[in-house]
Amino acid sequence: MACWLFKSEPDTWSWDQQVARGAAGEEWHGVRNYQARNNMRAMRLGDRGFFYHSNIGKEIVGIVEVCALAHPDSTTDDPRWDCVDIRAVTPLPRPVGLETCKADPRLAGMVLVNNARLSVQPVTAAEWAVICGLGGLAEP
DNA sequence: GCCAACGTTGGC
DNA sequence: GCCAACGTTGGC
Numbered sequence: 001m002a003c004w005l006f007k008s009e010p011d012t013w014s015w016d017q018q019v020a021r022g023a024a025g026e027e028w029h030g031v032r033n034y035q036a037r038n039n040m041r042a043m044r045l046g047d048r049g050f051f052y053h054s055n056i057g058k059e060i061v062g063i064v065e066v067c068a069l070a071h072p073d074s075t076t077d078d079p080r081w082d083c084v085d086i087r088a089v090t091p092l093p094r095p096v097g098l099e100t101c102k103a104d105p106r107l108a109g110m111v112l113v114n115n116a117r118l119s120v121q122p123v124t125a126a127e128w129a130v131i132c133g134l135g136g137l138a139e140p
Numbered sequence: 141g142c143c144a145a146c147g148t149t150g151g152c
Numbered sequence: 153g154c155c156a157a158c159g160t161t162g163g164c
Contacts, residue, residue: 009162033147055162098163117146117161142164149158 003123004039004049005112006064006086015051015061018088025067025087028120029075036120040084041070049086050123050131052112059095060131064088093136106130 006028008014018026031037043066051062068085098116101107107130111121123131132138 007162035147058163115146116163119161144161144163146161147159149156151156152154 002043002047003125003128004043004047004066005052005060005121005123006049007052007054007119007121010053010056015053015088015091018051018062018064018086019091021087023067023087025085027068027074027085028083029073031073031083031119032081033119035118037070037080037082039120039122041082043070043084045069048089048128050128051088054116057095057097058099059097060092060101060135061095062088062091063137090137092132094134096131096134100134101131104130104134 013026028040031040045066045068047066049064049066050060051064052060064086066084067087070082070084072079073081073083098112101110102113107113107127110123110127111118115121
């Protein structure tokens with residue numbers, strides 16, 4: 001099972017809003033970047049992802065799960081853009097900041113550290129485990 | 141609020 | 153198909 005990272009500005013869509021959607025989840029719409037879209041197309045049901053707050057907070061705040069495969073983005077008529085649905089699984093007991101990721105040599109290769117602009121990113125199993133540890137979660 | 145990095149667009 | 157111009161993102 002693959003791991004991912006979803007970025008959102010909390011002003012636009014926050015973790016709290018995601019949690020409020022409950023098990024139904026929410027369409028991860030608005031992505032207009034091919035790499036990010038391709039990542040979403042590669043997702044399988046049940047894949048886990050981190051939920052990252054950009055700009056405000058700059059930290060990984062929770063874990064989400066893919067609950068619908070890629071489908072057309074309902075916010076555009078442009079057929080190029082697909083998105084998945086995700087639902088909140090659990091918050092991190094201790095949010096993991098960008099600073100922390102940059103400072104940890106085990107995360108030196110992380111996309112978040114090296115290409116901050118990509119809005120939907122792959123995360124390796126090793127990175128996943130490190131961040132869960134830093135975040136105070138026993139590995140899910 | 142600024143600026144650097146990056147992706148996309150469009151002219152040639 | 154290349155490349156310059158432009159817009160957007162996101163860290164600081």
